[in-house]
Amino acid sequence: MWLLMTALAAVxxxxxxxxxxxxxxxxxxLLSLMFWGATLMWFVDHVMAYLTEGGEFLEISPDATLLGxxxxxxxxxxxxxxxxxxxxxxxxxxxxxx
Amino acid sequence: xxxFLVPGGEAIVxxxxxxxxxxxxxxAGGEGGNKTGLKWSQRLSWLNKLLWxxxxxxxxxxxxxxxxVPWPPFLTAMENPADVAPMLHEMATIGVAMAVCVTVVWxxxxxxxxxxxxxxxxxxxxxxxxxx
Numbered sequence: 088m089w090l091l092m093t094a095l096a097a098v099x100x101x102x103x104x105x106x107x108x109x110x111x112x113x114x115x116x117l118l119s120l121m122f123w124g125a126t127l128m129w130f131v132d133h134v135m136a137y138l139t140e141g142g143e144f145l146e147i148s149p150d151a152t153l154l155g156x157x158x159x160x161x162x163x164x165x166x167x168x169x170x171x172x173x174x175x176x177x178x179x180x181x182x183x184x185x
Numbered sequence: 186x187x188x189f190l191v192p193g194g195e196a197i198v199x200x201x202x203x204x205x206x207x208x209x210x211x212x213a214g215g216e217g218g219n220k221t222g223l224k225w226s227q228r229l230s231w232l233n234k235l236l237w238x239x240x241x242x243x244x245x246x247x248x249x250x251x252x253x254v255p256w257p258p259f260l261t262a263m264e265n266p267a268d269v270a271p272m273l274h275e276m277a278t279i280g281v282a283m284a285v286c287v288t289v290v291w292x293x294x295x296x297x298x299x300x301x302x303x304x305x306x307x308x309x310x311x312x313x314x315x316x317x
Contacts, residue, residue, distance in 0.1 A: 089246065093242065116234075117234055117238075120231060120234035120235050120238055121234060121235075121237070121238025121239075121241070121242070122238065122242075123235060123238070123290075124192075124234065124235035124236060124237070124238035124239030124240075124242075124287060125238055125239045125241075125242035125243060127235070127239065127283070127286050127287050127290055128189070128192060128239040128243055128283040128286070128287065129243070129246075130286075131279065131282045131283045131286045132188065132279055132283065135278065135279050135282060136279075154245075154246060154249050157245060157249065158242050158245055158246065161241065161242060161245050162238065162241075162242060165238075165241060
C-alpha cells in the first residue's frame, strides 16, 4: 500500500512541479525526486519479493496505509526542513532581523 | 532487512563525486557542461535526490517493521548470527537491484534531458519562422 501511496505522491508532486517549471523556487523538484526514488526502490523490492516468495504483490491493510501516510509525512518534513534552511523567500532572515 | 543500505552507500559516493565535480566546474569558470549546457553537477544532483530520498523513506519503512533500531548494532538481523547471511544475500540481490534500477532511470532522465535541450532551439525557431 505504501508503494501505491508514494507513487501517487510522486505523480502529484511532479505535476505541480511541471506546472510551475522552469521556476523551482520551492524545490518541488527535490520533493518529486525523493518520492520517485522511494517508489522505484519499493517497486524493485515488491517485484523481487513477489517473484521469489509469491503471495500478494501489494499489502493492503490499515498498518500498510498508516506506513504510507508516515512515509509521505517524512518526505514532506525533509522537504520543509530543506526549504526552511535554504529560505528562498528570505522569510526567516526577515523574521530574525526584527 | 538492510537492502536500503546499498543505495544509501551509492548516495554517499555520488554526493562526494558531485561535490568534487562542482568545485572543478567552479574552478573552470562554470564550463562543466557540454554543448547542451547541462552541467555534470546538475545531473548528479538528480541522482543524489533520487538515492537519498529513497534511502531515507526506506529507512523509515525498516524502522516501522522493526528491522532497524536506534541502538547498536542498529540492524536487528545483526543480533542473531543466523540472520546475517540472509541479510547480506538480500543486500546483494534486492539492494543492488534497487541501486541499479535508480541509476538506470537516472541515465534515461539524463539522456532525455540532453535530447530535449538539443532539440529546444529548433522547436523555438519554428513558431518564429511560421509566423512570418
